[in-house]
Amino acid sequence: MPGIQKEFVITNKLGLHARASATLVRVATQFRCEVTLSKGDQSVNAKSILGMLTLAAAKGSTVVLGCAGEDQEGALLAIGKCIEDKFGEE
Amino acid sequence: MRLRRMTVSEVLAAPSIAEAFWSRGDSSTQDRCIGQPTVQRLGVALTGYVEHLDSDRVQMVGRSEHGYLCTLAPAALATLIERLVAVNFPAWVFTCGLEPPPELAAGIARHQQALLTTRLESPAATDRLNEVLTEHLTVSETVHGVLVDVYGVGMLLTGKSGIGKSEVALELISHGHRLVSDDVLHLQQVRPGVVVGHSPDLTRHHMEIRGLGIINIRDLFGAAAVRERKRVEQVIELLEWDPGEAYDRLGLDTQYLTLAGVPVAHARLPVRPGRSMRLVIEVAARNRLLQAQGTHSARAFADRLDGRLRPVPTRTDSGAEASVAGETSPSRRSDVE
Numbered sequence: 001m002p003g004i005q006k007e008f009v010i011t012n013k014l015g016l017h018a019r020a021s022a023t024l025v026r027v028a029t030q031f032r033c034e035v036t037l038s039k040g041d042q043s044v045n046a047k048s049i050l051g052m053l054t055l056a057a058a059k060g061s062t063v064v065l066g067c068a069g070e071d072q073e074g075a076l077l078a079i080g081k082c083i084e085d086k087f088g089e090e
Numbered sequence: 091m092r093l094r095r096m097t098v099s100e101v102l103a104a105p106s107i108a109e110a111f112w113s114r115g116d117s118s119t120q121d122r123c124i125g126q127p128t129v130q131r132l133g134v135a136l137t138g139y140v141e142h143l144d145s146d147r148v149q150m151v152g153r154s155e156h157g158y159l160c161t162l163a164p165a166a167l168a169t170l171i172e173r174l175v176a177v178n179f180p181a182w183v184f185t186c187g188l189e190p191p192p193e194l195a196a197g198i199a200r201h202q203q204a205l206l207t208t209r210l211e212s213p214a215a216t217d218r219l220n221e222v223l224t225e226h227l228t229v230s231e232t233v234h235g236v237l238v239d240v241y242g243v244g245m246l247l248t249g250k251s252g253i254g255k256s257e258v259a260l261e262l263i264s265h266g267h268r269l270v271s272d273d274v275l276h277l278q279q280v281r282p283g284v285v286v287g288h289s290p291d292l293t294r295h296h297m298e299i300r301g302l303g304i305i306n307i308r309d310l311f312g313a314a315a316v317r318e319r320k321r322v323e324q325v326i327e328l329l330e331w332d333p334g335e336a337y338d339r340l341g342l343d344t345q346y347l348t349l350a351g352v353p354v355a356h357a358r359l360p361v362r363p364g365r366s367m368r369l370v371i372e373v374a375a376r377n378r379l380l381q382a383q384g385t386h387s388a389r390a391f392a393d394r395l396d397g398r399l400r401p402v403p404t405r406t407d408s409g410a411e412a413s414v415a416g417e418t419s420p421s422r423r424s425d426v427e
Contacts, residue, residue: 018304029251045234047251049298050273054290 003034003068004076012086015059020087021052027082033069035079046079095123095146096226098181098204104222110215111183115198115205122180122204124148127227129183129219131155131212132174140173148181148219149174152212156188164193171197179203183219185212229279229351236297237270237287237320238262240375244287244320246275246354247371249328253361256297258328261368263315269307270320272297277322277350285352288319324355324378326371331362341377341388 010016016024028035028046035046039061044051046065057063065083067075099120101107113120125146132155135143143149151159159167175197181204184190190198190205198205208215235248236259247255256272263269271289280286289295295308295316308316325347329335337360338345347356355378359370380387 042232044232044274045251048234048273049304050293050296051234054274054292056292 003066004072005064005066006076006080007062007064008080008083010057010059010061010063010083012089013059014089015061016052016055016057016063018053020089021049023087024079024082025049025052027079028075030078031067031069031071031075033067033072033075035075036066038064038066094226095125096223098122098124098206100226101181101219101222102206106218107222110210110218111206111208113204113206114195115203119181119199119202119204122202124180124223125227127220127224129216129223135174136170138170138173140177143174143177143179145178146180148183148223149179150183150185150212150216150219151188151190152185153188156184156186156190159191159194167191167193175201175203181206183208183215185210185215224280225278231277231350233275233277233349234273235275235325236272237275237322238371239268239270239317239320240372241267241379243324243375243378244270244322245371245375246287246322246325246349247328248325249361250330252300253328253330254367255328256299258367258371260297260299262371263307263311265368265372266314267372268315268317268320269295269297270317279350279352283352285322285350285354286319287322294318322349322354324357324374325349326374327356327358328367329358329360331360335360340392342392 012020014020024037025047036043037046037052037055038044039055039057042055043066044055046052055063063083065076065079067073067079069075097120098113101124102111102113102120123146126144126148129148129150130144131150131152132143136155136158159170162170171191171194174194178201182190182198183206185208187207187209195205210218233246233248234251235246236255237244237246238259239245240262247259249255259269259272270287272293274290274293275287276290277285277287295306296304297307298304337358345356345358346353348354357374359367359374361367377387
């Protein structure tokens with residue numbers, strides 16, 4: 001898939017738990033582009049709560065954020081910031 | 091989409107295999123790779139014809155193969171064993187707790203092939219091995235969509251996030267249809283031409299409805315509202331209504347989409363307020379059932395129309411005229427009846 005990708009490490013204490021996933025999905029759905037999050041060989045739609053939950057990314061796991069579409073740069077920046085800010089948690 | 095290989099140790103690690111099978115060979119033989127999702131039985135190969143044995147497939151030896159091997163004279167047995175082990179199978183399985191003839195065990199060990207034994211009878215052993223191998227070795231893919239069993243037809247609803255897939259699925263479920271998976275669907279080609287979908291363990295029986303959050307369909311609607319897996323027979327792509335888009339108006343030609351290597355019928359349905367998507371999807375499922383029973387409504391209609399368009403013979407006798415007259419007003423007549 002064309003588009004842009006960036007690697008992130010999940011650093012918040014609880015990992016990609018339900019609330020954190022919802023926060024990320026909320027940011028992702030503000031953009032029109034397709035957003036995917038991958039861990040290992042598993043890739044999910046980052047606009048889908050259930051998809052994000054199946055990823056079950058614990059603290060310390062590496063995920064790849066991929067955005068493809070007209071507003072991909074803004075999406076990558078905003079969602080990336082959300083992950084780096086530990087979803088507003090510790 | 092991926093094609094995999096599976097090592098003998100991975101097979102042995104599966105719970106259903108671990109409890110009934112054990113390895114007798116050297117542990118290094120467990121690194122051997124299996125490439126096919128079904129086990130093979132020696133059968134005719136016992137006569138020495140090894141042409142159709144596969145070198146990436148598990149070989150199973152049951153009572154009949156074992157019994158035959160035991161009847162062979164030492165020289166014939168040695169020749170046969172040499173031919174068999176030379177095919178270089180990844181693993182051998184002896185069922186019914188049978189002891190491999192020492193010459194064969196030695197040949198297997200010499201060629202670094204794995205040797206497993208089970209107390210299970212051959213059919214049960216075959217089932218367990220095939221299940222584990224199929225799970226890992228067939229083409230698989232994960233897609234975004236909702237799989238619902240509608241009148242026994244596996245309907246996969248796809249479309250952009252926010253188009254309303256889950257809401258349509260929820261309406262289908264409340265009308266007695268069954269949820270397989272919401273949002274994330276694992277697909278697997280279980281045999282040529284058949285793709286089966288199932289839910290990831292974590293989200294099984296769950297749906298996400300905007301404004302409500304995550305709900306458990308089995309708890310809310312009961313055990314009959316869910317099912318574990320279902321063959322995918324039709325893809326319904328929900329689209330935002332676009333007046334400029336050319337949607338299928340006839341249904342004469344079926345479009346296909348490839349899922350886990352299998353072509354699946356694909357229809358594009360525009361969504362618009364006031365259009366009951368539940369009803370349209372139910373009718374699509376009924377139409378699939380009808381087609382499976384040999385009736386294709388669109389083609390039957392087109393054939394009838396073609397019949398009308400054929401030039402009417404100029405000279406007709408009274409019998410033909412009557413039948414033509416009868417054909418011209420069938421709809422009005424059936425309305426009266």
